[in-house]
Amino acid sequence: MEGRVSDMQVIWSLYQTDFPATNDLWLDLDEDVCSSDSSPSVSPTLRTPAIALPPPPPKSAPPFSQAAQFAGSSEICNGEASLSNSSSSTVHRPAESLHRPHDLASRPQIQDAVSENRLQQSLSTPCSRENEKPRKDAEYRRFKSEGSAFGALPAGPELDVAIDDLSPIADTRTTSPHRFNLIAQDSVVNGGPITKHSNTEQVLMMHTLKTKTSKYQSFIDKAFQNIMQATDEQIIEGCTIVAKVMTKAWMIPKVSHDLSFALCDYLREKMYLDALIKLFIGSTTCEPVRLACGRVLEECMSLNNREHIVNKGWLKKIVSVAMKLNKNAEQQRMSLSIMESMFKHSSSTSLKLIEYGVLDHIIITSKRAMDTPTTLRHAALGLANLTLYTCSEGKKKIIQKKLPEWLFLLVNQDDDLTRYYASLAICMLASIKEFESAVMKSDTLKLVEPFLLAHDATTFAGDHYKHSQGRPKEWLSRLLPMLKSMRREAKSMAAFHFAMEAAIKKDQNKLDVFQEIGAIDALKEVASSPDEVAAKFASEALTVIGEEVPYKLAQQVPNWTVNDVQYWVKKIGFEDYVDHFAKQMVDGDILLHLNEKELERDIGMSSGLHRKRFIRELESLKIAADYSAVDESNLDQLLMSLSPELSVYTYKMLSCGINRSLLGSLTDELMQTACGITNPIHRLKMTQAFQNAKHPDEVELAVLSKQIDVFISYRRSTGNQLASLIKVLLQLKGYKVFIDVDKLYAGKFDSSLLKNIQAAKHFILVLTPNSLDRLLNDHNGDDWIHKELKCAFEYQKNIIPIFDQAFEFPQNEEQIPQDIRMITKYNGVKWVHDYQDACMGKVVRFIEGELNRTPSLSTAPSSTGPPNRRAVGARSAAIQSGIRQTSTSSHHRFSTRVGEHPPSIPSITPASSTDRYRRKHHTSVTTVYDRS
Incomplete structure (x- = not known):
């Protein structure tokens, strides 16, 4: 017995749950010895994968002959080998010294042969079942002990949990060193080379699936014997066991999908699923029992079970009950988890769920659960499923609910899975031409590719x-x-x-x-x-x-070779003209200069419809092309900011020697003859943009001013979520908001960020705990918030501080640089999450000039920049209106007047980003900034 106990590997994994009664440790024991009464202390190094030579045979296979046994065992772990037996200490030495080169070379073949032989023996030889029942009973008791006797049920794990399993394909991180290793270590996806399964491995997977299915079905049967006793304690205990079994099934490597779906079918076929649903939706069911049943339903929503629920007419009842689970974070998580699964049934079901109010429920729950990452994760998963499965009519309702704006909030979270599935949802909507414009207004798409590349x-x-x-x-x-x-x-x-x-x-x-x-x-x-x-x-x-x-084309179209052009022509569907392009030796430079007459005369494209289609593809290519190698003045970027369709003329203008400094001198004739701008409307747009511009930067500011109403400044490390929420709420009210959410490349400061501040009419400063720490004594102006706030003061923007409840100004205000110290005297809005609508109403009143932002205009800093674009009369009228202000803090003031009537929402044309259409074609990376 002592030998068996010494061989036992105990993996302690903290099983995370929101229920205090189940906050215990999950013991993952080697099932061969899980009935042992004691265990030694185990070093954390046991987690390191190890290979035992030779291992003892599995229970189901006949033992080795005595001649095949060594007196001691050698084990290789972390590059060292240990020789030990029951009566001697372990001696470590380099593993290479234990094997001759020809032994190492022949060992894989020996292992494969032994593995194949032992597998066939294990599958053909009946197992000794004398110890099987005690072992299963011990594991069932372990599942039972992990639950609670009453009123609590563990939530599904959000992190990988180590699994020690009888399966020979178990996770190598927790596989016992004394097991027979039938599968190569690199067969698991781990970032290294992925090898194809051998026939042995495939048979092993089938064998493991069969044995695990049988064993876990017996556990489920025992659990439902308790549930059928109909007392609350026994129902909760039974549901706890079933939830644990299903969770364990989902976590078994390689076969978890097939195993879990087999168990889901078993629950349905044995009528266990029906019993759980009746308890979940029952009017007399107590809350602990309902939550216990809901936890099981989360884990067993397979495709067939969803079909069963819909066919039985339980969809609306389940959704109605789930929407009422909102008393705490765990209930909200469970509610969204159930709805997330139901979206995957069909397009018609997704449309019904929208009509039942599920989409509204997800949005409201997400808005309230800003500090609950697991709830937001299920919200993102549910919205991804909704956008994938719903029909065209359902997608129209999604757009009407302003979902793209709310997805910005989820894409900007810290949790990677939340960001991923929210990104998938916004991309699915953007892929539909009908909804592309609405998606672009949310500014959510610009966050997708930086996240994927990371x-x-x-x-x-x-x-x-x-x-x-x-x-x-x-x-x-x-x-x-x-x-x-x-x-x-x-x-x-x-x-x-x-x-x-x-x-x-x-x-x-x-x-x-x-x-x-x-x-x-x-x-x-x-x-x-x-x-x-x-x-x-x-x-x-x-x-x-x-x-x-396949062969990949570069984005630098001017550098394309003749072969590149031929490949592109064939790719867009003009195979018949490939030889003509080859004969004329058309390269990337010539391709960008082609016009319709040359296509007809030199390429032989006599069909007018063919020429129109080719020109359309060529214009798309011009917009997508990267001209950075020949565009030193960023002319293409400026033309894109005016109108994406003007980027078609970039290469022609660059070829004529035109740069930003010459734009103001262009006449209508020059644009038509030299630049090839034959469209009179395009020439009119450029004339209006350049005629009053003395400097190219003025053109850019004029364009930006039409795209930005509010600039939001914040500290990313503490204010990311609040700033994102404010941005979404302002956009829902019709304002055009700029918020930088990315990180800086190598500390590079880009002046374009300050241009956005200059172009904006209002400047919102989100003040969260420790958000000003990095600018204290920053007399050199290195901190980002210092730079942004200084720019806002210089250009006399309408500065509106928004204070988090936990924010406090530094005790010594002298540490704040002199050029921005005035911010401590500004009135602002104290943000309370429970009263978001009232807080946003006050922000809107500050924007509209109904509330005074400073105690007195005479204390405002002197302007060193251009005059304020906002009318001074509006500010004076606000002061003369006698708005009462009181100090609510020794550090800052707040206006106590809350809007009795909702402010009128201005009729403002939604923003069109500088790269609105550019990002449809172009690979240019948005400049990013560090706010950590």
């Missing part, structure tokens, strides 16, 4: 136990419209997900799914496109799948 597609899925095994075929097929979209962000998101799924499906030996849904050709199309980010991820996906990666 992560590795092949390892990203491991962050959540349910999603680490990939998505089913019907879910993946709904990503194809994104992959074929004209929006580059949508293509990048879909390609990223297919790259992630390729790694997972290869590990599961299910790569055929990509061919079945038609994703291979779409991935090749994206991989060959000039969109760098999308092409990168598509190429990764094709490489993992084993398909050939």
Whole structure:
């Protein structure tokens, strides 16, 4: 017995839960010895994967002959080997010294042969069942002990939990060193080379699935024996066990998807699912029992079970009950988790859920759960499923609910999964031409590609136990419209997900799914496109799948070779004219200068419709092209800010020697003859923009001023969520808001950020705990908030501080630089999350000039910049209106007057970003800034 106990590996993993009764440690024991009464202290180094030579045989296989046994065992771990037996100390020495080179070379073949032989013996030899029942009973008692006797149920784990499993393909991080290692260590997706499953490994997976299914079904049967006793304590205890079994099933490597779905079918076929639903929706069910049943329903919402719920007519009842679960964070999380699964049933079901008010419920819950990452994660997952599964009518309702604006709030969270699925949702909406304009107004798309580039597609899925095994075929097929979209962000998101799924499906030996849904050709199309980010991820996906990666075109079109042009012509569907382009030796430079007459005369494109279609493709290419190598004055960026369609003329103008400094001198004739601007409306737009501009920067400011009403300044480390919420709420009221949410490349400061402040009419400063710490004694003006606030003072912007409840100004105000110290005297809005609407109403009143922002105009700092664009008369009228102000803090003042009537919402044309259409085609990266 002592030998058995000494061989036992105990992995302690903290099982996280919001229920105090179940805040215990989850013991993952080796099931061969899980009935042992004691265990020694174990070093944390036991988590390191180890290979035992030779291991003892599994329970189901006949033992080795005595001749095959060594007197002692040798173990290799972390590059060292240990020799030990029951009566001697362990001696460590380098592993290389224990094996001769020819032994090491022959060992894999020996292992494969022994593995195959032992596997066949284990599958053909009946197991000794004398110890099987005690072992199962012990594991069942462990599941039972992890739950609560009454009133509590553990939430699903949000982090990877180590699994010690009887399966020979268990997670190598927790596999006992004394097990027979039948599978190579690199067969698990871990960022390294992914090897194809051997026949042995496939048979092992089937064997593990069968044995685990049988064992876990017996656990479920025992749990429902308790549930059928109908007392609250026994129902909760039974639900606790079932939830734990289902959670464990989802976490078993490689076979978790098949195992979990088999258990879901078992629950339905045995009528256990019906019993749980009746308890969940029952009017007489007490709250602890309802929550216990809801926790199980979360884990068993498979496709067939969702179909069963809809066919039985339980959809509306389940949703109605789930929407009432809002008393605390755990109830809100459970509510959104159930709805998240129901969206995946069908388009008609998703539309019904919108009509039942589920979308409104998700938005309201997200707005209130700003400090609950798990709830926001389920909100993002639910919205992603909704956008993928709902029909065109449902998507119209989504746009009417201003979902793109709310997705900005989720995309800007710290949790990666929340950001990922919110990004997927906004990209799905952007891929539909009808909704593209509404999506662009939210400014959410600009956050997608920087997030994707910061992560590795092949390892990203491991962050959540349910999603680490990939998505089913019907879910993946709904990503194809994104992959074929004209929006580059949508293509990048879909390609990223297919790259992630390729790694997972290869590990599961299910790569055929990509061919079945038609994703291979779409991935090749994206991989060959000039969109760098999308092409990168598509190429990764094709490489993992084993398909050939096609030739990729560069985005620097002026540098294209003759062969590049021929490839592009063929790619856009003009194969018949490829030889003509080759004969005329058309390269990238000539291609960008082609006109319709040359197409007809030199290329032989006699069909007028063919020429129109070719010119349309060529104009799209011109907008997407990167001219940075020949555009030193950033002329293309300026033309894009005026109108994306004007970027078509960039290369022609650059070829004529025109730069920013010459724009004010262009006449109508020069634009038509030299620049090739034949469209009179385009010439009119440029004339109006340049005729009064003495300097190119003035043109840019004039354009920005039409796009920005409010600039929000904040400290990213503490004010990110509040600033994002304020931005969304202001946009919902019709204001055009600029907020920088990205990080700085190598500390580079870009003056374009200050231009946005100059162009804005109002400046909101979000003050959160410690947000001013980095600017204290910053006399050199290095801090970002210092620079932004100083610029706002210089240009006399309407500065509106918004104070977090926990914010306090520094005790010694002398530490605040003199040029911005006046901010301590400003009135502002104290933000209370429970009264967001009232707080936003006061912010709007400050914007409209109904509330005075300073005690006296005479204390305002002298202006060193251009005169204030806001009328001084409006400010004077506000002062003369006799608004009463009181001091609520020794550090800052707040206006106590709250709007009795909602302010009128100005009729303002929504913003059009500088790169509104550029990002549809272009790979230019938005300049980013550090706010940490």
